[in-house]
Amino acid sequence: MPMKKSILTAIILSLITSIFLINCAGSSRKVSRLSTDTVTDLSGRWNDTDSRLTAEAMIQDLLSKPWLDEYMAATGQKPILIVGQVRNRSSEHINTEVLTKDIERELINSGKVTFVATSTEREQLRDERLDQQYFASPETMKAWANETGADHMLLGSINSIVDSVEGQKAVYYQVNLELINIEKNIKVWIGEKKIKKLIEQSKYTW
Numbered sequence: 642m643p644m645k646k647s648i649l650t651a652i653i654l655s656l657i658t659s660i661f662l663i664n665c666a667g668s669s670r671k672v673s674r675l676s677t678d679t680v681t682d683l684s685g686r687w688n689d690t691d692s693r694l695t696a697e698a699m700i701q702d703l704l705s706k707p708w709l710d711e712y713m714a715a716t717g718q719k720p721i722l723i724v725g726q727v728r729n730r731s732s733e734h735i736n737t738e739v740l741t742k743d744i745e746r747e748l749i750n751s752g753k754v755t756f757v758a759t760s761t762e763r764e765q766l767r768d769e770r771l772d773q774q775y776f777a778s779p780e781t782m783k784a785w786a787n788e789t790g791a792d793h794m795l796l797g798s799i800n801s802i803v804d805s806v807e808g809q810k811a812v813y814y815q816v817n818l819e820l821i822n823i824e825k826n827i828k829v830w831i832g833e834k835k836i837k838k839l840i841e842q843s844k845y846t847w
Contacts, residue, residue: 685812685840687735687799695816695834696743703795703820704753708829712792721755722748722820723791731801731814740816744795757791793820793829810840 680690703709712720724745727737749756758766773782797818804811813835820830 685838686733691836692740692743696747699818699832699834700744700747702832703830704751706830719755721757721792723757723794725794725796728798731799732803735799757789791823794823795820808842812838
């Protein structure tokens with residue numbers, strides 16, 4: 642009897658191994674290169690397309706509002722901007738740095754504003770200037786206390802609402818941005834971008 646059990650166990654293990662090997666051998670993976678502006682909504686989550694379209698739409702709105710002409714008329718120069726923190730308050734993990742870099746690109750490429758480094762970037766630049774005080778020649782050494790201060794800071798958040806039933810899920814994103822005068826704490830512009838997605842998956846409940 643023990644001999645029969647051993648043989649049966651060996652047969653079962655052999656079958657399981659064979660099935661596993663067949664599945665592994667039959668599986669394949671294909672990688673295709675896509676244009677970076679191609680829409681790839683695979684999971685329905687926030688993605689690079691959402692970030693790019695949000696930045697383009699919101700900065701276009703930002704630069705078309707009265708605050709810009711009013712500032713230039715009062716000062717005779719382009720406003721100096723800096724992008725602060727964009728908080729992720731959504732229901733999923735979102736790398737907000739992708740959005741802030743998209744925003745920075747749109748602002749700089751517009752040619753309508755002057756843009757300064759972020760707080761993290763300034764720390765690295767200050768370290769470099771400090772290093773130059775000791776090791777760079779006097780002719781090329783960069784001076785302290787000569788930074789350009791920003792006039793306005795752009796702050797924001799990403800929020801989401803999820804509604805699901807059986808094999809359907811609706812995800813609503815709302816991105817809010819506010820441009821604030823740094824010296825006077827006055828909000829000169831408020832913008833929002835809304836995105837709504839419907840994800841359907843058969844034979845599955847969320």
